[in-house]
Amino acid sequence: MAHEPAHHGAPETVASAEAHVxxxxxxxxxxxxxxxxxxxxxxxxxxxxxxxxxxxxFVASRIFVPALxxxxxxxxxxxxxxxxxxxxxxxxxxxxxxxxxxxxxxxxIALMFLFAKxxxxxx
Amino acid sequence: MSTTAVAHAHAGHPPTTTGLDHRKIAIWAxxxxxCMLFASLISTYLIYKGRSVxxxxxxxxxxxxxxxxxxxxxxxxxxxxxxxxxILNIPVTSQSTxxxxxxxxxxxxxxxxxxxxxxxxxxxxxxGGRLLESSKLWLLTTAILGAGFLCYQAYEFTSFIHEGxxxxxxxxxxxxxxxxxxxxxxxxxxxxxxxxxxxxxIKRGLGPRDALLVDISALYWHFVDVVWxxxxxxVYLIR
Amino acid sequence: xxxxxxxxxxSGTSEHAETGLWSWLTTVDHKRIAALYLGTSLFWFLIGGIxxxxxxxxxxxxxxxxxxxxxxxxxxxxxxTTMIFLVVMPLSAAFFNLLIPLQIGARDVAFPRLNAFxxxxxxxxxxFLNVSWFIGxxxxxxxxxxxxxxxxxxxxxxxxxxxxxxxxxxxVSSLAAGFNFITTIxxxxxxxxxxxxxxxxxxxxxxxxxxxVLAFPVITIAxxxxxxxxxxxxxxxxxAQGGDPLLWQHxxxxxGHPEVYILILPAFGLVSEVLPTFSRKPLFGYPVMVYSxxxxxxxxxxxxxxxxxxVGMGPIADTVFGVTTMLIAIPTGVKIFNWIFTMWxxxxxxxxxxxxxxxxxxxxxxxxxxxxMHASPPADLQxxxxxxxxxxxxxVLVAGSMMGLFAGVYYYFPKFTGRLLDETLGNWHFWLxxxxxxxxxxxxxxxxxxxxxxxxxxxxxGQGWELFNLLSSIGVAFQAVGTIIGFWNFWRSSKVGAIAGxxxxxxxxxxxxxxxxxxxYNFATIPTVTSRYPLWDVKSPALTADVPPGVVDRGRGxxxxxxxxxxxxxxxxxxxNPSIKPLFAALFMTLMFASLIAIHKDKVQLAVALVIVFxxxxxxxxxxxxxxxxxxxx
Numbered sequence: 001m002a003h004e005p006a007h008h009g010a011p012e013t014v015a016s017a018e019a020h021v022x023x024x025x026x027x028x029x030x031x032x033x034x035x036x037x038x039x040x041x042x043x044x045x046x047x048x049x050x051x052x053x054x055x056x057x058f059v060a061s062r063i064f065v066p067a068l069x070x071x072x073x074x075x076x077x078x079x080x081x082x083x084x085x086x087x088x089x090x091x092x093x094x095x096x097x098x099x100x101x102x103x104x105x106x107x108x109i110a111l112m113f114l115f116a117k118x119x120x121x122x123x
Numbered sequence: 124m125s126t127t128a129v130a131h132a133h134a135g136h137p138p139t140t141t142g143l144d145h146r147k148i149a150i151w152a153x154x155x156x157x158c159m160l161f162a163s164l165i166s167t168y169l170i171y172k173g174r175s176v177x178x179x180x181x182x183x184x185x186x187x188x189x190x191x192x193x194x195x196x197x198x199x200x201x202x203x204x205x206x207x208x209x210i211l212n213i214p215v216t217s218q219s220t221x222x223x224x225x226x227x228x229x230x231x232x233x234x235x236x237x238x239x240x241x242x243x244x245x246x247x248x249x250x251g252g253r254l255l256e257s258s259k260l261w262l263l264t265t266a267i268l269g270a271g272f273l274c275y276q277a278y279e280f281t282s283f284i285h286e287g288x289x290x291x292x293x294x295x296x297x298x299x300x301x302x303x304x305x306x307x308x309x310x311x312x313x314x315x316x317x318x319x320x321x322x323x324x325i326k327r328g329l330g331p332r333d334a335l336l337v338d339i340s341a342l343y344w345h346f347v348d349v350v351w352x353x354x355x356x357x358v359y360l361i362r
Numbered sequence: 363x364x365x366x367x368x369x370x371x372x373s374g375t376s377e378h379a380e381t382g383l384w385s386w387l388t389t390v391d392h393k394r395i396a397a398l399y400l401g402t403s404l405f406w407f408l409i410g411g412i413x414x415x416x417x418x419x420x421x422x423x424x425x426x427x428x429x430x431x432x433x434x435x436x437x438x439x440x441x442x443t444t445m446i447f448l449v450v451m452p453l454s455a456a457f458f459n460l461l462i463p464l465q466i467g468a469r470d471v472a473f474p475r476l477n478a479f480x481x482x483x484x485x486x487x488x489x490f491l492n493v494s495w496f497i498g499x500x501x502x503x504x505x506x507x508x509x510x511x512x513x514x515x516x517x518x519x520x521x522x523x524x525x526x527x528x529x530x531x532x533x534v535s536s537l538a539a540g541f542n543f544i545t546t547i548x549x550x551x552x553x554x555x556x557x558x559x560x561x562x563x564x565x566x567x568x569x570x571x572x573x574x575v576l577a578f579p580v581i582t583i584a585x586x587x588x589x590x591x592x593x594x595x596x597x598x599x600x601x602a603q604g605g606d607p608l609l610w611q612h613x614x615x616x617x618g619h620p621e622v623y624i625l626i627l628p629a630f631g632l633v634s635e636v637l638p639t640f641s642r643k644p645l646f647g648y649p650v651m652v653y654s655x656x657x658x659x660x661x662x663x664x665x666x667x668x669x670x671x672x673v674g675m676g677p678i679a680d681t682v683f684g685v686t687t688m689l690i691a692i693p694t695g696v697k698i699f700n701w702i703f704t705m706w707x708x709x710x711x712x713x714x715x716x717x718x719x720x721x722x723x724x725x726x727x728x729x730x731x732x733x734x735m736h737a738s739p740p741a742d743l744q745x746x747x748x749x750x751x752x753x754x755x756x757x758v759l760v761a762g763s764m765m766g767l768f769a770g771v772y773y774y775f776p777k778f779t780g781r782l783l784d785e786t787l788g789n790w791h792f793w794l795x796x797x798x799x800x801x802x803x804x805x806x807x808x809x810x811x812x813x814x815x816x817x818x819x820x821x822x823x824g825q826g827w828e829l830f831n832l833l834s835s836i837g838v839a840f841q842a843v844g845t846i847i848g849f850w851n852f853w854r855s856s857k858v859g860a861i862a863g864x865x866x867x868x869x870x871x872x873x874x875x876x877x878x879x880x881x882x883y884n885f886a887t888i889p890t891v892t893s894r895y896p897l898w899d900v901k902s903p904a905l906t907a908d909v910p911p912g913v914v915d916r917g918r919g920x921x922x923x924x925x926x927x928x929x930x931x932x933x934x935x936x937x938x939n940p941s942i943k944p945l946f947a948a949l950f951m952t953l954m955f956a957s958l959i960a961i962h963k964d965k966v967q968l969a970v971a972l973v974i975v976f977x978x979x980x981x982x983x984x985x986x987x988x989x990x991x992x993x994x995x996x
Contacts, residue, residue: 029235029238031235032232032235032246032255035228035231035232035235036228038228039224039225039227039228042224042227043221043224046217046220046221046224046355049355049356049360050213050217050360053213053360059362064361065361068356068360068361069356069361071356072352072353072355072356072357075349075352076349076352076353079227079345079348079349079352080345080349082231083227083228083230083231083341083345083348084341084342084345084346090141090143092141092143092148092151092548093147093148093151096148096151096152096154096155097151097154097155097158099155099572100155100156100158100159100575100576101155101158103158103159103576103663104158104159104161104162104576105162106663106664107159107162107166107580107616107663108162108165108166108169110664111166111169111170111612112166112169112170113679114612114667114675114679115170115606115608115609117169117170117172136469136936137552137553137888139549139550140548140549140550140551140555141548141549143549145472145473145545145549148472148544148545148548148549149472149473149541149542149544149545152540152541152544152545152575153541153575155575155576156537156540156541156575156576156578156579157579159575159576159577159579159580160579160580160582160583162580163579163580163582163583163584163613163616164583167583167587167598167609167613170606170609171598171604171605171606171609174604174605174606175603175604176602176603176604177603290590290594290595290596291594291595291596291597293597293603293604294597294598294603294604294605296596296597297587297590297596297597297598298598301586301587301590301596319985
């Protein structure tokens with residue numbers, strides 16, 4: 001924990017100092033090219049998701065739900081990692097997000113079991 | 124320690140423990156909390172999926188006269204005018220999903236433009252670079268795309284009501300309108316937030332020292348986007 | 363940062379910047395907000411206590427005739443709701459507000475105006491909830507509000523609407539405070555105040571904030587469903603439409619069980635401050651205390667369905683939730699043993715605060731053990747909805763949370779006011795309350811095992827319940843007298859109590875290194891912390907050099923010595939400006955929710971108009987608030 005000497009003066013100074021710290025991170029932030037590729041991947045996955053929705057044989061198959069869940073999880077993760085900068089940012093933010101997310105997802109899954117919604121489709 | 128040194132040590136605020144801004148920690152804690160909010164809404168939707176006793180249904184054809192439903196297609200023997208299609212309109216919602224995803228792209232570009240506002244020419248030469256440098260353009264684009272998503276949602280809601288699905292009709296209607304309505308309310312708040320930032324940008328210009336203001340709004344905006352990614356799959360695509 | 367700067371010699375009060383009503387309405391000072399929380403929650407403790415007294419008067423003898431069934435329903439509903447949401451949570455919040463910044467060496471919370479907003483929302487929400495008494499529609503569905511009893515079909519009047527809307531309003535207060543305190547603890551710790559050096563109270567407060575921000579959204583959604591069912595005719599809990607009342611129970615308890623830890627962990631934290639001080643020993647097993655607190659919170663999200671064994675969830679669910687519930691007893695038991703080992707071999711001083719704290723350790727164990735009993739589904743099926751359960755949760759909530767919070771009041775009163783509470787009155791308060799609690803709640807174990815159901819408003823003689831009910835009712839009289847003496851003590855001592863120095867107890871943590879009451883800026887110099895117990899630490903003489911040992915002046919009613927403490931301006935410390943805007947935002951938000959009541963009176967247009975007006979006013983006050991800088995520019 002590096003403590004700089006006390007700031008002299010107004011909150012403005014502090015704010016700009018912090019912005020400066022944030023500015024230091026800017027170089028690590030992805031560039032336009034990364035953002036462009038992420039957008040492209042999101043679009044492609046969305047197209048694939050909608051496309052498979054219209055293939056009756058695929059919808060009827062056992063991998064339909066897992067495939068869609070995986071695709072949407074990939075979209076979720078890349079938005080969080082690249083657009084929300086969680087891949088580059090302070091690890092505290094990662095903890096503040098993933099902790100609650102795990103509890104939220106576990107709660108959903110537990111409720112699905114309790115209401116007999118989570119059953120393995122057998123053909 | 125000399126008197127001036129004491130005075131200096133007292134002046135201003137001590138730096139934050141982590142070196143991070145308070146507001147960014149608060150918004151992440153808020154987003155964590157929102158995970159539980161949407162988890163409750165999504166759980167309820169999934170628990171009530173397939174439990175409605177009357178139509179319309181999201182993915183099934185249904186016949187009012189015989190109360191028959193079919194996921195496969197039109198029901199044979201259903202009197203004319205009594206047969207209804209599945210109510211979810213996947214083509215329209217795919218478009219609105221795309222619009223919201225693109226708004227996230229515009230949002231990251233707005234943040235990058237604000238962060239680098241003090242470095243003219245940072246985005247490279249030519250008109251492309253100049254476009255990327257305009258924080259106003261990208262804030263406006265994000266807000267317009269967000270508003271566009273809301274227009275799609277308004278269209279969807281009104282067409283559902285015309286087809287006989289209201290929040291009162293059945294369990295599907297109740298849980299669907301509440302879940303997507305909550306998401307829409309979040310988008311609305313986000314659009315207002317973006318327009319406020321745009322107004323500040325027009326009034327005095329947003330620069331690196333304001334990057335945090337845009338950063339936290341961007342985090343909120345992307346979170347609303349990832350919630351929609353989950354809703355689109357769980358509500359619209361999975362039958 | 364150099365910390366050898368001379369800490370001003372102090373004792374006595376700081377210079378009051380401002381007093382008067384306006385200064386309280388606009389305050390953003392965490393200590394003043396703490397005092398507001400303290401006063402308001404103690405007031406509601408009296409109201410909740412009166413409700414309990416009427417309940418016990420009704421049940422003292424078979425076929426009681428004090429109140430009707432309807433009023434009885436309203437009394438137990440409001441007693442539970444009041445004690446949980448208007449007393450224990452905000453009383454804990456009073457300590458969060460006072461202590462978190464002081465214990466981590468900060469000058470205020472991260473968002474001072476948001477903090478004021480939280481308090482005003484709590485105040486207006488609590489008033490809104492209790493207005494229902496005056497129009498004869500107090501909530502009557504139990505504090506858990508089970509559907510379908512609370513749906514429109516079975517509850518046609520306004521009672522449940524007040525409950526639903528009141529809880530929504532109060533939830534906003536808790537959530538706002540939660541984000542605020544999380545940020546404060548993460549980001550405003552003084553240099554050297556590593557996480558594993560934080561006082562245990564701050565640790566427990568930190569954990570509780572996570573419980574709050576993760577549990578309250580769930581009840582918010584459950585209440586929204588109920589609200590929509592009642593106001594807009596949705597089908598969430600409509601059985602005829604395929605809706606499932608069990609959904610309410612699950613969502614309620616996903617919130618409700620973490621809520622239990624929200625109620626007890628702050629008291630655990632306070633006791634973990636009181637016991638080391640009066641044992642003159644560091645807390646035994648500090649890291650284990652921290653980790654067990656985390657484990658309790660984490661497991662707290664995985665045990666909710668043990669409130670629902672009676673609905674028949676099937677053997678697998680019953681087993682899973684029974685096992686997780688029993689698991690949670692392990693970290694809790696570890697805490698109990700750590701407290702005992704803290705006292706073991708210590709130089710014990712039996713002050714009133716210490717007595718309350720030891721009582722928590724002893725009596726919470728009683729409640730904890732009955733809790734482990736009904737972690738077992740077969741045993742729970744016998745005990746559920748009987749007075750055995752009532753005995754259990756009053757042992758953990760009154761003999762646990764309230765004892766811990768009273769320990770905190772006696773311990774921290776000098777820090778709040780600069781004056782000590784009277785020990786003689788304190789002893790009367792403690793012993794009468796102690797006897798009362800046990801006399802009231804211990805016999806309930808027996809009436810429960812004899813089969814007396816909860817929530818019945820009268821019972822016939824000859825079922826073996828008379829003696830136990832009479833004992834319980836007599837116990838309430840002891841509790842009432844004890845509480846009145848305690849409140850008299852709070853009132854009187856705040857005027858004429860003995861003057862406390864900065865550190866009347868010889869306590870180890872940072873909050874005792876500054877004057878009592880602290881100046882508005884708390885710390886003239888932000889301290890550098892080198893250990894968990896800086897004031898006991900021979901390596902940090904700078905922090906302790908000017909702290910007078912023990913009480914400065916035992917004289918009663920003296921005016922405090924007038925040693926002048928420099929003001930923030932003189933020290934050049936920027937302080938947040940007072941603001942009335944949080945109060946307006948809170949007021950308009952409460953009015954916006956309250957307007958929804960009109961829907962129930964079939965005045966939908968009026969309701970919509972009012973909601974739009976107040977939502978606009980809320981938005982305007984939020985913009986006015988957020989666009990005004992917190993501090994003057996220097």
